[in-house]
Amino acid sequence: xxxxxxxxxxxxxxxxxxxTITCRASQDIYNHLAWYQQKPGKVPKLLIYxxxxxxxxxxxxxxxxxxxxxxxxxxxxxxxEDVATYYCQTxxxxxxxxxxxxxxxxx
Amino acid sequence: xxxxxxxxxxxxxxxxxxxxxxxxxxxxxxxxxMNWVRQAPGKGLExxxxxxxxxxxxxxxxxxxGRFTISxxxxxxxxxxxxxxxxxxxxxxxxxxRDPFTSGHWGQGTLVTVSS
Numbered sequence: 001x002x003x004x005x006x007x008x009x010x011x012x013x014x015x016x017x018x019x020t021i022t023c024r025a026s027q028d029i030y031n032h033l034a035w036y037q038q039k040p041g042k043v044p045k046l047l048i049y050x051x052x053x054x055x056x057x058x059x060x061x062x063x064x065x066x067x068x069x070x071x072x073x074x075x076x077x078x079x080x081e082d083v084a085t086y087y088c089q090t091x092x093x094x095x096x097x098x099x100x101x102x103x104x105x106x107x
Numbered sequence: 108x109x110x111x112x113x114x115x116x117x118x119x120x121x122x123x124x125x126x127x128x129x130x131x132x133x134x135x136x137x138x139x140x141m142n143w144v145r146q147a148p149g150k151g152l153e154x155x156x157x158x159x160x161x162x163x164x165x166x167x168x169x170x171x172x173g174r175f176t177i178s179x180x181x182x183x184x185x186x187x188x189x190x191x192x193x194x195x196x197x198x199x200x201x202x203x204x205r206d207p208f209t210s211g212h213w214g215q216g217t218l219v220t221v222s223s
Contacts, residue, residue, distance in 0.1 A: 001169075034208055036152075043202065044152060046211030055211055087152055091208045094166035096142065098152040 002026050006088055006099030012107045019075040021102045023088035028068050032092035035064055035073045037084045038101075044087065048073065080106060109133035109212045111203050116217030123193050123221070129186040129203030129214055137181035140164075140206035143188050145199040146216075153199075156188065157206065171197075193221045 003026035013019050023033065031051040036044040046055045048064035051071055061076045075082055083106055088099040115127040129141070143156045156177040157166040165177055176189040186203050198221045205212035 038152075043213045043215060046209070049209040049211075085151075089152070089154075089208065094154075094157055095168050096154040096157070096208065098154060101151040 001095055002029060002090055002092065002097055004088055004090055004097045004099040006102055008102060009100060010103040010105070012105045013078050014107045015078055015080060017078045019078050019082075019104060021073040021086055021088075021104075023066075023071045023073070023099050025069045025071075025090055029090045029092040031067045032090055033064075033066070033071050034089045034091060036087045036089065037082075038087065039084045047086075075104075078104070078106070109205065109210075111205065111212060111214035113201060113203055113214045113217035116201065116219045118220045118222065119193055120223050121194060121221055124189070124191045125193065125219060127188040127190065127201055127203075127217055127219070129188075131184045131186065131203075131205075134205070134212075136179075136184040141177075141179065141186045142204040142206055142208070143177060143186075144202045144204050144213075145197075146202070147196070147199040150199075158186070190219070193219075195221050197221050 005024045033051045035048040038044045047058050052064045063074050065072050085101045085103045087101050110132045112130045119125050138160050140159045144154050155168045155171050158177045174192045178187045200216040200218050202216045203214045
């Protein structure tokens with residue numbers, strides 16, 4: 001089974017800061033990686049798929065990169081509305097494993 | 108517009124059973140594979156099961172294999188999850204999710220609480 005290791009588990013940054021979250025797969029998943037944002041009490045929202053394709057309506061300050069085993073979600077200028085928990089997920093094969101999540105807060 | 112509406116959650120004792128349903132609309136349900144994902148209180152997301160459109164292919168997470176059964180009724184545009192031998196650690200919000208995950212279509216979830 002593919003394991004997804006996400007880091008850090010939490011971070012605190014100031015408004016306007018650049019934020020980077022990483023996700024590592026235990027084996028090559030090509031670009032079969034998605035990123036989600038989840039706010040408390042809400043359904044996860046798809047942000048990025050194919051490792052780097054932005055879902056319609058997602059702000060351009062969010063971006064994804066990587067392929068193979070190493071992936072990154074970047075927020076170029078952190079905004080208050082970005083406070084949430086972010087998850088990576090591989091949909092390459094079953095089990096379609098999620099990372100452990102990264103909680104993003106404002107300093 | 109795509110809608111996925113889960114139902115069937117509730118309070119159940121350890122060792123008990125529960126059947127979740129997911130009513131789909133806004134897309135051709137019979138041609139799409141589906142998934143169940145759960146989230147325990149305060150915890151992360153856990154994929155637990157997948158079923159192909161024809162039911163030919165089914166997968167389970169190790170944590171539920173042998174206890175949970177995924178099924179679907181394409182005539183009723185509905186997805187199901189039969190949960191048996193429930194444990195405390197099965198307490199979670201259960202989401203049905205359209206496949207591929209890149210569709211971004213999730214239901215609102217139904218809460219299952221396993222407690223005596």
